[in-house]
Structure formats: C-alpha cells, structure tokens
Amino acid sequence: MSDGSFHPDSSLAGELLRATGLNVAVCYQCGKCSAGCPMAAEMPLKPHQMLRLAQLDEREELLSDPSPWLCLTCETCSARCPNEVDPARLVDGLREIALKRDPAAAPRRLRAFHEAFLRQIRRHGRVFEIGLVAHYKVRTGALLDDVLITPAALRRGKLALLPKDIEGREEVRRIFEACERAARKEARS
C-alpha cells in the first residue's frame, strides 16, 4: 500500500488541521459554542453544526454556506469549549479554505467590507475610515443608509479626512504580497 510517497489528508478536517493546527474531530457536539454564540440566531448553520459538517467532510454544504462569515470572532465559544476545540479559530480556518475554493465565497457586503478594509492598509499602511466607507459604499451601492458619513459625524471630528501614508508603506505592501504568495502556494498543494 505504501509506495513511500506522501499524500496529505485531503479531507476538510485535514485541511483545517494544516491551516489552524487544530483537530476538529475532538468536538463531541455538546453545543455549548452555539448556546453562547451571539450570532447563532442569524446563522443557518450553528457553530456546533459547522464543526459536525467539517467532521463529516461535507465540504460543499459547509463552504458554500454564509454561516462561517457571520462569526464575529467574539471568542465566547473558544473560551467556553470544554474540550478546547477552539471553534473561533476553526471558523477562521473555514473562511480561508472557502476563499481558496472561491474568492467570492463571502456574502457580498461582508466581502466588500473586508476588501475595502485591507485595501486601505495595503495602500496607506493604516485604515482611513472615510476612504474605507466610501470604497465600501461604491462597491455595495449602499450609498444612503448610514450615519457614518453625515454632517453630524464630521462635526464631531469622527472622520479623518485625509489619508496620510506611513513611511513603511512599502514594507506593508511586501507583507501583503508575501502572505498572498503563501496562500496561493497552500491552495495549489
């Protein structure tokens, strides 16, 4: 059977192990993560159900579902898990794996937010909220539904108007490129 070649575990559990160092198989489905989850009420799949589908290698059902993207990483589940499964870290792993499978995996608004946010860091080294909100709004068409860009917010000095690049912005750009290369390499392997 063994021809000496190395075949990495191609199951979702194996991928999660490589991405996070965590073994999803140790979850025994007590449901404590879902009981304390502030977003469970809005998730089609509750946290313990996401872990169960990962154990069963139900890749399509899990990775095409919006539920992993609705996690706020509040860490309540990971703080309370009686078997140290660390569901919050596993959900981050699921999101990364979902993105490698389909770069448009996240629900539209959440994806637009993450893209706008990271673009600010990549361009300037820091996030300038007005640029972030403007970019997000152009991408989603949600132009008029927010108090963030209003005279009231400006009057209170809540928005820094002019982006100011940090000196090390080339360093930051190279960090982005190196991390994207590493992600692509992982996706190919």
Add this chain to the structure above:
Amino acid sequence: MKVGYFPGCSLHATAKELDLSLKAVAASLGVELEEIRDWSCCGASSAHATNHLLSIALSARNLALAEAQGLTQVMAPCAACFSRLATARHEMAHDEGQAQLVRPMLARPFKNAVEVQNVVALLQGLAGEIKARATPLAGLKVACYYGCLLVRPPEIAQFDDPEDPTSMEQVVAATGATAVRWSRRLDCCGAGFSISRVGSVVRLGRAILEDAKAAGAQAVVVACPMCHSNLDLRQAAMEARGASLGLPILFLTQLVGLALKVPRESLGLERHFVSAAGVLEALAAPAPEQRPAPRG
C-alpha cells in the same frame, strides 16, 4: 513610568476622544506614553477572517518596531488591536513553522520580547493613585462593559477572569462612581459588522443597553473604540422601536479624567452622539447627602 503606545487607526478618527482622554489622564498620573514610530494597522478582523498569516505578520511588524525602539511593553487602548498584537506575540512564540514564514517579512530583527497590555490593565495598576487624587464622582451609577477581546480568549488576553472580570469595576470604584451589577457586560456588541451588517449590531447592542438601563446605570463605560462606536453611534437606531435608551457611552479614560479633574476640553466628551451633558450636570450639582440638612 514609560509605556509604549500603539494608538491604532480608530484613535485617529472615530475614537479620537479615547486618544485625547488617555493622553490627558496619563500626563496627570505621570505616565509617559511613547508612540511606536511609523506603526501600521494591526489588520483587525478583515485580516484574520481572510488570511491568518497576514494577520500575524501585520501585527508582528508593530511588535518589531517597538522592539527596535527599545520598548519592553506596548499598550494598545483598542481592545481589537490589543487582541491582534497579543495573538501575534503568542503565535510567534508557539508556532515555529509560522514564525519562520513571518520573520523574513519584518525587515528588522525580531526577538518577540515586547509585552502587550490593554488600557484597563494600565489603569487598574494605577487605581490606588487615581483614588488618592480623585474628586469622587459620587452618585454616578455606571455599567462596566467589557465586550469580547479584553478578556477573551483567555490564553491570549492573559487578563482578568474571562467570565467574571472585576478590573473595570476596580477602576470605577477608584473614581468614586458606582458600578452597577448587570448581566450583559461580556456580550458581543457586533464589533466589525458596524458597517457591513448594521442590523446585527442594532440587535446585539439593544439587548446590551436595555440590560444596562434596567440595572439602573446612567452611563455605560467602555474600553474599546469598536464597542463605543457601535453603542454610541448606533444607539439611535436601537431606540427605533420607541423605547428611549439615552445612555451616554463613556471611555474609561474619560471617567478617570473627570475624577482627576483634568481640563474638560481634553476629554472630548462633546464628540459623542449620545450627549453626556445630563450626567455631567448631575455630577456638578452637590450630591443630595452633602446638602445641609433643612433646619427647623
């Protein structure tokens, strides 16, 4: 006392008043804040939700800068920045495979020798000094709201009790104000969904603020710009069903600043959406028990 300072992006915009009040309080207490030169964003939730390696590398760059500057400790007043910097410190120490990928990205030597602290820990350590110098905020009842990342996950935060913390209440006690007992002080406010999923933020924030109000709080005290923005800026939306909340959201540094009588204009209280004026007027008036007893 000198402390390395990582302001984070919010403190230059939506939470400018946290930066202002922190600096005023630190100066008053003899704490020198040395900002990390040329710091960059910690990556916040968008980095760790999409590329874990990026989240570690972006935060590690700031720890490396602090190290190069000779700092041994960095304080991040934003709970999210605190959590990301502390996560980077933890993983750079415990995941050697990942650390080998990150080190070449940092463009400078990195020994991972800088400790990461949050603003509540800093003030808790100064509680004796605050108490000794405070003009007590007698009669003011506040709800201490921790949110998520000050205490969770415990092995990263290494701070207070993750289910029953007391550090904020200790600081509030030092100011002479009263911390009410309530249930939702560790619930999540919706954090990074402030722009992309406002409905969730409103649902979560409403439950938190209704509980604080039912417990008799006149204001909610926070130590995180995300929590502040969600609970202050979105409070009007939480009231949409007719129930008035009217709860000013104060940064812990602002409360300490009021007790230390630092100049009011350096606290940035006028920058909030929910006005703190009523609470401040009540403070300015003599407390009922201090009024002379009626004669005759």
